[in-house]
Amino acid sequence: xxxxxxxxxxxxxxxxxxxxxxxxxxxxxxxxxxxxxxxxxxxxxxxxxxxxxxxxxxxxxxxxxxxxxxxxxxxxxxxxxxxxxxxxxxxxxxxxxxxxxxxxxxxxxxxxxxxxxxxxxxxxxxxxxxxxxxxxxxxxxxxxxxxxxxxxxxxxxxxxxxxxxxxxxxxxxxxxxxxxxxxxxxxxxxxxxxxxxxxxxxxxxxxxxxxxxxxxxxxxxxxxxxxxxxxxxxxxxxxxxxxxxxxxxxxxxxxxxxxxxxxxxxxxxxxxxxxxxxxxxxxxxxxxxxxxxxxxxxxxxxxxxxxxxxxxxxxxxxxxxxxxxxxxxxxxxxxxxxxxxxxxxxxxxxxxxxxxxxxxxxxxxxxxxxxxxxxxxxxxxxxx
Amino acid sequence: xxxxxxxxxxxxxxxxxxxxxxxxxxxxxxxxxxxxxxxxxxxxxxxxxxxxxxxxxxxxxxxxxxxxxxxxxxxxxxxxxxxxxxxxxxxxxxxxxxxxxxxxxxxxxxxxxxxxxxxxxxxxxxxxxxxxxxxxxxxxxxxxxxxxxxxxxxxxxxxxxxxxxxxxxxxxxxxxxxxxxxxxxxxxxxxxxxxxxxxxxxxxxxxxxxxxxxxxxxxxxxxxxxxxxxxxxxxxxxxxxxxxxxxxx
Numbered sequence: 001x002x003x004x005x006x007x008x009x010x011x012x013x014x015x016x017x018x019x020x021x022x023x024x025x026x027x028x029x030x031x032x033x034x035x036x037x038x039x040x041x042x043x044x045x046x047x048x049x050x051x052x053x054x055x056x057x058x059x060x061x062x063x064x065x066x067x068x069x070x071x072x073x074x075x076x077x078x079x080x081x082x083x084x085x086x087x088x089x090x091x092x093x094x095x096x097x098x099x100x101x102x103x104x105x106x107x108x109x110x111x112x113x114x115x116x117x118x119x120x121x122x123x124x125x126x127x128x129x130x131x132x133x134x135x136x137x138x139x140x141x142x143x144x145x146x147x148x149x150x151x152x153x154x155x156x157x158x159x160x161x162x163x164x165x166x167x168x169x170x171x172x173x174x175x176x177x178x179x180x181x182x183x184x185x186x187x188x189x190x191x192x193x194x195x196x197x198x199x200x201x202x203x204x205x206x207x208x209x210x211x212x213x214x215x216x217x218x219x220x221x222x223x224x225x226x227x228x229x230x231x232x233x234x235x236x237x238x239x240x241x242x243x244x245x246x247x248x249x250x251x252x253x254x255x256x257x258x259x260x261x262x263x264x265x266x267x268x269x270x271x272x273x274x275x276x277x278x279x280x281x282x283x284x285x286x287x288x289x290x291x292x293x294x295x296x297x298x299x300x301x302x303x304x305x306x307x308x309x310x311x312x313x314x315x316x317x318x319x320x321x322x323x324x325x326x327x328x329x330x331x332x333x334x335x336x337x338x339x340x341x342x343x344x345x346x347x348x349x350x351x352x353x354x355x356x357x358x359x360x361x362x363x364x365x366x367x368x369x370x371x372x373x374x375x376x377x378x379x380x381x382x383x384x
Numbered sequence: 385x386x387x388x389x390x391x392x393x394x395x396x397x398x399x400x401x402x403x404x405x406x407x408x409x410x411x412x413x414x415x416x417x418x419x420x421x422x423x424x425x426x427x428x429x430x431x432x433x434x435x436x437x438x439x440x441x442x443x444x445x446x447x448x449x450x451x452x453x454x455x456x457x458x459x460x461x462x463x464x465x466x467x468x469x470x471x472x473x474x475x476x477x478x479x480x481x482x483x484x485x486x487x488x489x490x491x492x493x494x495x496x497x498x499x500x501x502x503x504x505x506x507x508x509x510x511x512x513x514x515x516x517x518x519x520x521x522x523x524x525x526x527x528x529x530x531x532x533x534x535x536x537x538x539x540x541x542x543x544x545x546x547x548x549x550x551x552x553x554x555x556x557x558x559x560x561x562x563x564x565x566x567x568x569x570x571x572x573x574x575x576x577x578x579x580x581x582x583x584x585x586x587x588x589x590x591x592x593x594x595x596x597x598x599x600x601x602x603x604x605x606x607x608x609x610x611x612x613x614x615x616x617x618x619x620x621x622x623x624x625x626x627x628x629x630x631x632x633x
Binding site: 139185255377378 | 490
């Protein structure tokens with residue numbers, strides 16, 4: 001079978017299906033994780049962000065959060081996170097937040113301001129409350145690379161610098177893809193019983209090659225990195241989600257995220273200056289030192305949110321959960337499956353659900369083994 | 385809307401080419417446009433076959449290391465405005481070029497001693513106390529495995545057996561904070577011919593490092609450690625009796 005797309009989802013899917021005995025080839029047009037995966041702020045979600053408005057995502061997050069720490073030990077800065085309430089409005093959100101976390105099994109610890117400042121002295125001292133949750137920091141490239149590393153060691157062919165020119169389709173059946181190797185310039189066919197489109201915000205473009213429509217909205221967000229580690233725990237704003245409401249410490253940097261809008265072309269995002277300013281303004285509400293900290297970088301990443309273009313404008317209202325589409329069922333095209341939506345934290349879970357669908361279609365009867373399989377180190381992804 | 389048009393001269397090479405060539409592009413630039421954004425513009429607007437590595441866009445993954453006008457840089461945090469005249473972009477040196485600006489990182493990663501833990505104790509905000517149940521705050525190592533130090537290293541340029549600054553700095557970090565690593569085995573590894581003693585102390589690696597690892601200083605620290613260990617070893621040999629010394633004198 002062939003997976004198109006070398007982001008976190010594609011890598012986790014290659015790993016899952018290889019363990020189930022499938023012969024897997026994955027193609028990626030650039031470096032692995034170069035599309036959306038590697039650009040995210042590096043939050044391993046506890047799920048608390050979604051506990052009030054998107055319980056399905058919250059449940060997925062806390063389950064995968066616990067599981068990933070087990071199968072990818074050494075891949076996280078395990079310092080936990082805080083949800084910080086600054087205003088009366090934030091305080092009004094607190095009961096629903098705590099209830100949502102309890103409903104979804106996300107452990108919380110309510111901290112008084114002096115206690116929170118003892119843990120994180122750079123917090124805005126006007127804070128009224130902080131709630132500790134099991135957030136963590138992930139390396140947005142090196143953690144997903146462990147799935148690639150393990151898949152490769154188990155026999156998957158992971159090919160980057162390969163463009164998909166077309167999906168081979170005849171009589172309503174997909175039989176592979178026509179690809180071009182950027183290194184040699186050679187065009188070839190890769191035959192496959194099944195092709196999985198795992199291209200995130202690009203999945204509409206790839207699906208079109210198979211003559212089907214995938215309702216995806218590329219929804220970018222701007223992130224800002226400043227030098228210096230202004231907190232050790234992840235610091236979130238205690239409110240319904242909004243712009244600039246998270247500071248993720250990472251390595252010797254602090255990352256402020258994020259904004260949300262909708263674009264047509266996931267390749268052409270830009271970094272709107274007013275969004276960068278908003279990251280500084282809102283981020284410094286949480287941690288005032290963000291405003292003075294030396295600038296390192298500002299960039300955009302496109303989320304693959306599920307929903308048609310007629311839905312919301314900002315992308316915030318769309319669910320962060322994921323979807324596997326069997327195009328035989330939805331569109332009458334056999335041999336073509338799309339997996340999209342989701343987020344970095346849920347890459348393994350997304351892959352499991354998609355691999356269940358793929359296994360049924362391919363007649364594989366091995367159960368998912370990724371919950372127990374400890375992943376190889378990221379460096380093994382480069383091994384010849 | 386752009387403030388200026390800048391000239392980029394980009395190294396191009398595909399397998400089967402007789403030799404690399406330089407391709408010139410005129411790229412619209414704003415204040416703050418980075419080399420990576422300019423290269424992405426070329427990919428999207430003029431030549432989708434341009435090969436380059438990128439992932440995080442904020443100097444944390446280390447994939448977009450290139451040479452800009454001869455100096456090792458991360459393309460994502462190097463602004464065109466920091467470069468005068470034409471912007472000449474080449475792949476990093478001392479690793480095999482796969483195509484265009486892409487080098488084969490397998491040859492880089494293979495130099496590191498194993499195991500390869502990337503999480504360390506955080507030294508930031510020492511006045512803060514970790515929450516209950518957390519012993520010490522942790523963070524990722526500074527090294528982002530970009531290969532810029534190896535590219536800048538004059539020894540690596542003439543000796544491809546040299547393990548190079550990144551791997552040695554890494555070993556030094558593991559000796560400094562062992563995290564279950566075998567200190568003696570690491571020192572033995574660093575003591576090899578192609579190890580710490582091969583460095584000529586040009587300090588080009590420290591100059592090139594975008595992540596404050598200071599590999600050269602760490603190599604010097606390794607040498608001090610190795611020298612100290614030898615002295616300790618010598619001292620551990622029992623002094624010969626004075627009579628024997630006298631007799632042999």
